[in-house]
Amino acid sequence: MVLIRSLPIYLTLLLLEYALLVRSVYSSNAFSRVVQHTHQIAARHTRNIARDLRLAFGAVLVSDPSQQPLDDGRAVYCKSSAAAGNGGQGNNSSSPTGTNSQGTGTSTNSAAVGSPTTSAVSTPWKLIEAHNGSDFFQGWSFFTGSDPTHGVVDYLDINDATSAGLAYVNSAGNAVMSVDTTNNLTSNRKSVRITTSSQYDQGIWILDALHMPTGCGTWPAFWTNGPNWPAGGEIDIVEGVNTYTNNQATIHTNPGCTISSSNSTVLGITGTIVGGTNCAAAETNNQGCGVRSSSDVSFGAAFNKNGGGVYASKLDDTGVSIHFWPAGQVPSDVLAGTPNPSLATWGTPFAQWSSSGCNPNTFFHDHSAIFDTTFCGDWAGSVWTDSGIPGQEQSCAQSTGYPTCEAFVMAEGSAFTEAYWEVKSVKIYQYQS
Structure with a gap:
């Protein structure tokens, strides 16, 4: 122009x-x-x-600087033989150290267990953090310290774990965390322990998994934990040892947290109380308040054979509650990524600790989620010769021919091909009215 x-x-x-x-x-x-x-x-x-x-x-x-690992130096405990005898649960408390992959994952929903046909429902619980797909390991730190529960295990950092093929995302888009399967070791067996960099005072943590570690000598767990154990509290969502088939959920707290009864009907749960009604770690030889699920497909080989399932742990002003749904029975709102615990489809929790006896604002804060697999130690090792627990009707000493857990784990690496996590997603929701 x-x-x-x-x-x-x-x-x-x-x-x-x-x-x-x-x-x-x-x-x-x-x-x-x-x-x-x-x-x-x-x-x-x-x-x-x-x-x-x-x-x-x-x-x-x-690179959000607010997503920082927890402080180190939490107390740990030795499991009592009394707790071991009744199938009580050990503690996995410790803070994350080692290589840290910062971030909060992605908000893309993973394929969930159950029917793929879902519809969103109205819910005040909003997704704030999700780990799934190729980005699953973003926002987790890899713990490399000595095992707080005294297992024969060495935890690898992110570089060594990925190089050894013990931490990766498979072709199906699921996160895999496995263990070394070398026979006749002269040092501890290598494994993976990861902790989310984020911390929340309240929320719903939802685990969608296809496979969890199983077999004599193994001790896998998925739980949330606060700082300065047990001051920040611990909520064991998935935990068990050896060949158990029924999951055990447990809380560990400072003194003052209790449940009102050992009667499941009174407590409004489907699980069974194990270990007592006092949840204080210091006053129960670190045993806490445990609840064993009534579902015989909620843990271990039975969980895997059944196609996995979904766990939801809710921590809010009403207390702590944990639900489990086997594959094919997951509520549609959970599948749709719009969980609403008030819906009847959630059913009765298998474990619950009411705020009436254990104020969550006093006993739980700044919780991160943790995965690990250890061997023997304070729980799996202490029940090596025990029998009568669901899934361990015969003791591991009898079934393996080894007198101790440690001897078996060090010698028989090929026995741990099933000792791996395969996880579709971990999602964290918070209440937003």
Whole structure:
């Protein structure tokens, strides 16, 4: 336009006339193709700009300085032989150390156990953190300290764990955490323990898993934990040892937290109390308040054979409650990523600790989620010669021919091909009225 304005008037008229003539030569379709091509180029540049912005802002979010590992130095305990005899549960408390992969995962819903046909429902519980798919390990730190429960295990950092093939996302998009299967070891067996970098005072933690570690000598767990154990509290969501088939959930707290009865009906749960009604670690030789699930497909080989399942642990002003749904029985709201515990479809929790005897605002705070697999130690090792627990009708000493858990674990690495987690997702929700 600058050029045209600078030309003499007669030349300007000639040029305009020539342009109109050229325009008439070409069909309207040809002109439309030019316009369309120009639009495509613009759209492609727009998408590239949007992608670059997402990447730039994504990097900022992943490096969020508020997502920091917990402080170290939590107390640990030795499991009492009395607790071992009745199948009591040990403690996995410790803070994450070692290599830290910062971030909060993604909010993309993973494929959940059960029917793929789901519909969203109204719920005040909103997704704030999700770990699934190729980004599953973002936002977890890999613990590399000595095992607080005295197992014959060495936990690897993220680099060594991935190099050894003990931590990865498989072709199905599920996170796998396994153990070394070398026979005749002269040092501890290698494994993985990870902790979320985030901490929450309240929330719902939902685990969707296909497979968990199983077999004599193993002690897997998924739980949430606060700082300065047991001051911040511990909620064991999934835990058991050896060949157990029924999961045990337990809480460990400072003195003052109790449950009102050992009667399941009175407590409004489907599980069975094990260990007593005093949840204080210091006053129960660290045993806490345990509840064994009535479901014989809630743990170990039975859980795996049944296709896995979903666990939901809710911590709010009403207390602590834990639900378990086997594969194919998961409520539609959970599958849809809109969990609503007030719905009848959730059913009765198998474990519950009411705020009337254990104020959650006093005994639980700053909880992170933790996965691990250890061997022997304070629980699995102490019940090696025991029998009569669901799934361990015959003792591991009898079934393996080894007099001690440690001897078996060090020698028989090939026995631990089933000692792995395969996890679809871990999602964390918070109440937002």
